[in-house]
Amino acid sequence: MILPLTIQDVSFEIGGIRLIKDLNCTLEAGPRTMILGANGAGKSLFLRLCHGLIRPTTGRVLWQGAKGRDPADAQAMVFQRPVMLRRSVAANVDYALKLRGMAAAERRAAVEDALGHTGLRRLADNPARVLSVGEQQKLALARAWALQPEVLFLDEPTASLDPAATHAVEQIINAIDAAGTRIVMTTHDLGQARRLGDEVMFLNRGRLLEKALAERFFSEPENDLAQAFLKGELLWWQRGRDNLKRNPPKQRRQ
Amino acid sequence: MTDFSDAFGAALGLVLGFDADLAEIVGLSLRVSFLAVAIATAVGLPVGAAIALYRFPGRAALLVAMNALMGLPPVVVGLIVYLTLSRAGPLGVFGLLFTPAAMIFAQMLLVTPIIAALTRQVIEDLWVEYEEQLRSLGAGPGRAVPALLWDGRYSLLTAVLAGFGRASAEVGAVMIVGGNIDHVTRVMTTAIALEVSKGDLALALGLGIVLMALSLGVNGAAFALKEAAERRLG
Numbered sequence: 026m027i028l029p030l031t032i033q034d035v036s037f038e039i040g041g042i043r044l045i046k047d048l049n050c051t052l053e054a055g056p057r058t059m060i061l062g063a064n065g066a067g068k069s070l071f072l073r074l075c076h077g078l079i080r081p082t083t084g085r086v087l088w089q090g091a092k093g094r095d096p097a098d099a100q101a102m103v104f105q106r107p108v109m110l111r112r113s114v115a116a117n118v119d120y121a122l123k124l125r126g127m128a129a130a131e132r133r134a135a136v137e138d139a140l141g142h143t144g145l146r147r148l149a150d151n152p153a154r155v156l157s158v159g160e161q162q163k164l165a166l167a168r169a170w171a172l173q174p175e176v177l178f179l180d181e182p183t184a185s186l187d188p189a190a191t192h193a194v195e196q197i198i199n200a201i202d203a204a205g206t207r208i209v210m211t212t213h214d215l216g217q218a219r220r221l222g223d224e225v226m227f228l229n230r231g232r233l234l235e236k237a238l239a240e241r242f243f244s245e246p247e248n249d250l251a252q253a254f255l256k257g258e259l260l261w262w263q264r265g266r267d268n269l270k271r272n273p274p275k276q277r278r279q
Numbered sequence: 280m281t282d283f284s285d286a287f288g289a290a291l292g293l294v295l296g297f298d299a300d301l302a303e304i305v306g307l308s309l310r311v312s313f314l315a316v317a318i319a320t321a322v323g324l325p326v327g328a329a330i331a332l333y334r335f336p337g338r339a340a341l342l343v344a345m346n347a348l349m350g351l352p353p354v355v356v357g358l359i360v361y362l363t364l365s366r367a368g369p370l371g372v373f374g375l376l377f378t379p380a381a382m383i384f385a386q387m388l389l390v391t392p393i394i395a396a397l398t399r400q401v402i403e404d405l406w407v408e409y410e411e412q413l414r415s416l417g418a419g420p421g422r423a424v425p426a427l428l429w430d431g432r433y434s435l436l437t438a439v440l441a442g443f444g445r446a447s448a449e450v451g452a453v454m455i456v457g458g459n460i461d462h463v464t465r466v467m468t469t470a471i472a473l474e475v476s477k478g479d480l481a482l483a484l485g486l487g488i489v490l491m492a493l494s495l496g497v498n499g500a501a502f503a504l505k506e507a508a509e510r511r512l513g
Contacts, residue, residue: 107412110409111432112430112512
C-alpha cells in the first residue's frame with residue numbers, strides 16, 4: 026500500500042499566479058473522495074499534483090506507504106477527455122500493461138478481464154478512436170482497471186457524457202472501488218458526489234476550505250462558501266467578497 | 280508546334296514500348312531515390328521525434344537550422360558531397376564519386392532535414408494531445424517515441440512523400456556527384472537536362488511523362504491509403 030498520501034503545504038503557481046495555495050491534507054486508505062468546487066477552483070490541478078503529473082512549486086506530496094517503491098506504479102488516472110491510441114480497443118489496454126512491464130502471456134488474460142468487466146469485450150478488435158465518447162471513457166476505465174492501481178484519480182470522468190453513459194461509468198467506478206482501489210475523483214455534479222462519495226473535499230480558488238464525511242458535508246457544511254455552493258446560488262462566491270467588504274483584513278486598512 | 284507534337288508522339292512510343300534505355304534510366308532513378316529516402320526516413324523520423332519531445336539548450340537554434348535546411352539548394356549539397364568524396368576530400372579513399380552511391384548520399388542529405396522537420400511538427404502536435412495520458416501510464420518521452428511515431432504514421436507518410444518528391448525531382452546534386460554518365464549514373468532528371476540541350480525532345484519528354492506519372496501515382500496511392508485508414512481507424 027502506497028497510502029496514506031500526505032499533501033504538505035503544497036502551492037502551485039504558473040507565471041507568478043498562485044493556483045493552489047498552501048494545501049494540507051491526508052488521504053487515508055478506504056473512503057471514496059469527491060473533490061468539489063467551481064471552475065478554476067483547482068480541482069484538476071490538485072489531482073495532477075497528487076498523481077505527479079505536475080510538481081508543486083513549494084511543499085511536498087508524500088506517499089507514506091511507498092517505502093522505496095515508485096508510487097507512480099501503483100496509481101492510474103482517467104481524464105475528462107479520454108486519449109486513445111490509434112490501435113484496437115484491446116491493444117490500448119495491452120499497451121498500458123506493457124508499459125508497466127507485464128509479460129505478454131499474462132497480459133492477454135488481464136486485457137480480457139478488464140474488457141469483460143467494462144462491457145467492451147465485443148468491441149475488443151475495433152479501432153479505439155472510432156468508439157463513441159462514452160465507450161472511449163469506458164475503455165479509459167478498463168485501461169485503469171487492468172493496471173489494478175491502489176489509487177485511481179478521475180478528473181470529471183462523466184463531464185461530457187449523457188445520463189446513460191454516466192450511469193455506466195458510475196457502475197464501473199463502483200466496481201473498481203469494490204475491487205479495492207482507492208477512488209479520488211473531481212466532479213461538477215452534486216448528485217454524483219452524493220451517489221459516489223464517502224468523503225468530500227471542497228476547494229475554492231486554490232484553497233481547501235472543507236474536508237468532511239460526505240453525509241455531514243451535504244447536511245451541514247461548516248464553510249459558508251460551501252453552504253452557498255450546495256444551495257446552488259449562482260453568484261455564491263460573492264458571499265466571500267461581501268464578507269471581505271464588511272470585515273476587511275487588517276493589512277488592507279493601512 | 281509540329282516538332283512538339285512529333286516529339287510527344289515519339290515520347291509516348293518510347294514509354295509504351297518499354298524502350299530499354301528509358302527503362303534503365305527510370306530504374307536507376309527509382310533505386311537512387313528510394314534508397315536515399317529510406318535512409319533519410321530511418322534517420323529523420325527518430326531525430327525529428329526526439330527534437331519534438333526533448334527540451335535542451337540550443338533547441339531553438341536547431342529548429343531554425345532544420346527548417347532552413349529544408350530549402351537547401353541541391354547544387355550546394357552536390358558541391359559539398361563532391362568536395363567530400365573527391366580524391367583529395369576526407370572520404371576520397373572510398374572512390375565513390377560518380378557512382379550511384381554518391382548520388383544516394385547526396386539525396387539523403389537533401390531529404391533528411393525535410394523528413395526530420397515535418398516529423399518534428401507532427402509528433403509535437405500529437406504529444407500535446409497524448410502527454411498527460413502517456414506520462415500517467417508511465418511513458419516518459421523516451422518510451423513515448425515509438426508509440427507516437429506509430430500513431431502519427433499516416434501524417435508521417437506525407438512527410439516521407441515530401442522527401443521522395445524532393446529526391447526524385449532534383450537535378451543539381453545528382454548531376455554534380457553522379458556526372459550523368461550513360462549506363463552508370465544517368466537518371467531521369469539529368470537525362471532530361473542533357474537531351475533538351477542536345478535537342479532530342481522525344482526522349483526528354485518521354486522521361487518527363489514517366490517522372491510525372493510516377494509522382495502522381497505514388498502520391499495518389501498514399502492519399503488513398505491515408506483516407507481509407509483514417510476512415511477505418513479514426
